[in-house]
Amino acid sequence: MVDHVLxxxxxxxxxxxxxxxxxxxxxxxxxxxxxxxxxxxxxLAELEARLVGECPLPDHWHASATTTPADLAAFTQEDLDEARSRLGRLARIWANRLSALTEEQLDHSPGDGWTFRQLAFHLTGSTYYADAVGDLGGTP
Structure with a gap:
């Protein structure tokens, strides 16, 4: 997913x-x-909380309904470099965490909600926001 977004x-x-x-x-x-x-x-916060037996904290993001002034700024090469670092690191954290889990933990995850395997598959398909902006024909 991160490769697609980037x-x-x-x-x-x-x-x-x-x-x-x-x-x-x-x-x-x-x-x-x-x-x-x-x-x-x-x-990731949900996964980590459930692994230690806590209820995940509810999120308080304004989500996709809010567009901030920062969202409207030009997207520069520096912004692309930052996105590569930020999203690349998050993808690596996810890969490391998932690879440390057993098959049992992946498929029979503690707490309420999707299994951790289902969470991972959900994230791999989470390209909606990037797809909405689309390919603007620049040079990758």
Whole structure:
């Protein structure tokens, strides 16, 4: 998922500042990166809490309904570099955590909610925000 998002993000330096309107939401490059990172963090926090027998904290993100002034900023090469670092590290943390779990833990996870394997598959398909911005035809 992160590779897919970053491949699209490599084209976002060509963004002309016009937000994409998809479904009932507004999408921009910065918002897509923010929402993908938030999604990874939310589910990682859920996984970690459940592993130690805690109830996951509810999230208080404003989610995709809110577009901040920062979301509307130009998406520069520096922003792309930051996205690569941020999302790449989050993907690595997820890969490390999942590889440390047993098959039993993956399929019969403690607490309420999806199994950890289901969470992982959910995240692999979580490209909605990046897909909403799309490929802007820049040079990857």
């Amino acid at each position: 491949a699209l993000a490599a084209t976002w330096t060509a963004w002309d500042g016009t937000p994409a309107h998809v479904d009932d939401r507004v999408h921009t490059p910065h918002k897509a990166v923010r929402r993908v990172a938030d999604h990874l963090v939310d589910h």
